[in-house]
Amino acid sequence: MYRVLIADDEPSVVKSLNISIDWGKLGLDVAVCVSSGQEVLAFVKEEKIDIAILDIRMPGMNGLELCEYLKKQDENLQVIFISGYAEFSYAQKAINYGALGYCLKPLEYDQLTRLLLKACKQLDKENGFFTAAELLDAIDSGKSQEVSRILSQMGFQEEVCFAAVTAGESRIELRKEEGIVVELGRGQYGYILHEPLSESKIRQYLDMGRNTSIGYKKHTVAIAELKRALADCSAYAYQFFVEADHRVCCGTDNQHSERLLMQVTKNVEQNRWGEVCDQLALIEEKYCRFFNIRSATRLCNIIHTGSLFREETNDYYIYEQKQLVSEYGSFSEMLKRLQKEIQEAGEMQEGSMTFSNTAFMKLMRYIGENYRSEISLTSAGDALHMSPNYVSQLFKKETGTTFVHYITQLRMEEAMKLLTTTKRAVTEIAAEAGFHDYFYFLKTFKKITGKTPSQYREEN
Incomplete structure (x- = not known):
C-alpha cells in the first residue's frame, strides 16, 4: 500500500477526509494526520510517505512552501492541494511546484478520489509496476519494444515465447518462472510461456469445473508477433463451437x-434467400468439417449484412468469437x-408489424437489468x-438507434465510471461492464474516446 500524509489545521476537514474516502479500496494507508508545516517536516524526517494532501494555508510553513521542500527531497512524491481559496494564483503556483492537483473546499470526494x-x-x-492492461495495450498497438520492456519488468526476458489461450471459468495457475497469465475477457485467459503447457497441466485444467x-501454438513466436x-x-480455443469434442x-x-462462403455471398447479394437456406442446410449436412470459428463468424455476418436484414445489421453483427x-x-x-x-425476416417484410409501448418498456427494463451480461437479441x-x-x-422505432449501439453505450458509461472511481484492474472493469473480449473493448474504447482505458483513467 502507498502511504498518505494529510496536513490541515481544520479538525473537521481531517475527520471528513478519513471517513469519506475508502482508503483501503484504493490501496492506500493514511500514515498520519497533522495540522502544521512543522509537524509535516518532523514526520517525513523519520518516515517515508508516497502521497501528501496539503492545505494551502497552515500555521508556520504553508502548503506551497512545504510542496517545494518535499519535492526537492523526493521528486516522486505525489502532492494534492486542498484550499478554501479559489484564487488562480494559488492553483498556478501549485502546478509550478509539481503538484498533481488542486481541490477546493468544501471538498468533492469524487474529484479527490x-x-x-x-x-x-x-x-x-x-x-x-505494469498492469495486465498496459501489457495488452502495448500488444494491441504493435509496439514490440514496449511489450518487451513490460515483459522484462514482469520477469520475462526472452525475445520469443510460447502462447496459449484457455476458455472457461478458471485459469491455469503458473509459477513466475513458468510465464505470465493475462485476462483477455470474462472466462478467457492468455498465457505467455517460457515452455509449452505440459500435458498434465492441460489435463488438470480440463478436469476442473466448467x-x-x-488453444495453443506448438512452436515459439516472436514477441513482435x-x-x-x-x-x-x-480461435483454436473456440474450435469446439464447430467440433464439440475438440x-x-x-x-x-x-x-x-x-468456395462455400463465396457461393453464399453471391446469393445474398442477389437476394436469392431460398438458395441461401438450401446452402445452409447443405453445409450442416455435409460440410461442417470445412469450417472453423473464424469462417463460421464470416458466414454469420455475410447473412446478416444482406438486404433482408438491412435495418438490423448492427444488431446481428458478430464482433467477437465468444459472442458467436x-x-x-x-x-x-x-x-x-x-x-x-x-x-422470419422475409415474413416481416411481407406483412405489417404492430409495436406496443408496453413491450418497449419491458424491453428497456430487461436491458437495464442485464446489459452487463451476455445479452443479445x-x-x-x-x-x-x-x-x-x-x-x-x-x-x-422507439429510440432511433440500434439495440447493440445502445448496449455498447451503457457498457462504455459503466466502464468510464469504474475507471475514474475505483482502482480495479482495467481488464476486470471491462468484464464487469459487459465486454467479454478485452481487445474488442480496447478497440471500442479508443474509437469512442480517442484514448486507451489506462490513458483515460490517468487523465480523468
Whole structure:
C-alpha cells in the first residue's frame, strides 16, 4: 500500500477526509494526520510517505512552501492541494511546484478520489509496476519494444515465447518462472510461456469445473508477433463451437470453406434467400468439417449484412468469437437458426408489424437489468417472448438507434465510471461492464474516446 500524509489545521476537514474516502479500496494507508508545516517536516524526517494532501494555508510553513521542500527531497512524491481559496494564483503556483492537483473546499470526494487514483498510477510507473492492461495495450498497438520492456519488468526476458489461450471459468495457475497469465475477457485467459503447457497441466485444467477448452501454438513466436499468436490461440480455443469434442486445439484450416462462403455471398447479394437456406442446410449436412470459428463468424455476418436484414445489421453483427458462441452455442445450431431468421425476416417484410409501448418498456427494463451480461437479441426475445427481429425493429422505432449501439453505450458509461472511481484492474472493469473480449473493448474504447482505458483513467 502507498502511504498518505494529510496536513490541515481544520479538525473537521481531517475527520471528513478519513471517513469519506475508502482508503483501503484504493490501496492506500493514511500514515498520519497533522495540522502544521512543522509537524509535516518532523514526520517525513523519520518516515517515508508516497502521497501528501496539503492545505494551502497552515500555521508556520504553508502548503506551497512545504510542496517545494518535499519535492526537492523526493521528486516522486505525489502532492494534492486542498484550499478554501479559489484564487488562480494559488492553483498556478501549485502546478509550478509539481503538484498533481488542486481541490477546493468544501471538498468533492469524487474529484479527490480521481486525483488519488492518478497519484497511484504515477507511483506505479515510477516503481516500474505494469498492469495486465498496459501489457495488452502495448500488444494491441504493435509496439514490440514496449511489450518487451513490460515483459522484462514482469520477469520475462526472452525475445520469443510460447502462447496459449484457455476458455472457461478458471485459469491455469503458473509459477513466475513458468510465464505470465493475462485476462483477455470474462472466462478467457492468455498465457505467455517460457515452455509449452505440459500435458498434465492441460489435463488438470480440463478436469476442473466448467473449463471448456485450450488453444495453443506448438512452436515459439516472436514477441513482435504476440498479438497475432494470441488471436490464433483464441480461435483454436473456440474450435469446439464447430467440433464439440475438440477441446484441445493447436491449429485449424478454413481453406475449404472459401468456395462455400463465396457461393453464399453471391446469393445474398442477389437476394436469392431460398438458395441461401438450401446452402445452409447443405453445409450442416455435409460440410461442417470445412469450417472453423473464424469462417463460421464470416458466414454469420455475410447473412446478416444482406438486404433482408438491412435495418438490423448492427444488431446481428458478430464482433467477437465468444459472442458467436454465446449467441448460438454450436455451429450446427447456428446454421438452423440462420435459416429460421431468414424465414422470419422475409415474413416481416411481407406483412405489417404492430409495436406496443408496453413491450418497449419491458424491453428497456430487461436491458437495464442485464446489459452487463451476455445479452443479445435472442436472449432478450426469449425472455420477453418476442422474436429477435421484432426486438430489433421495436427498439429502432422507439429510440432511433440500434439495440447493440445502445448496449455498447451503457457498457462504455459503466466502464468510464469504474475507471475514474475505483482502482480495479482495467481488464476486470471491462468484464464487469459487459465486454467479454478485452481487445474488442480496447478497440471500442479508443474509437469512442480517442484514448486507451489506462490513458483515460490517468487523465480523468
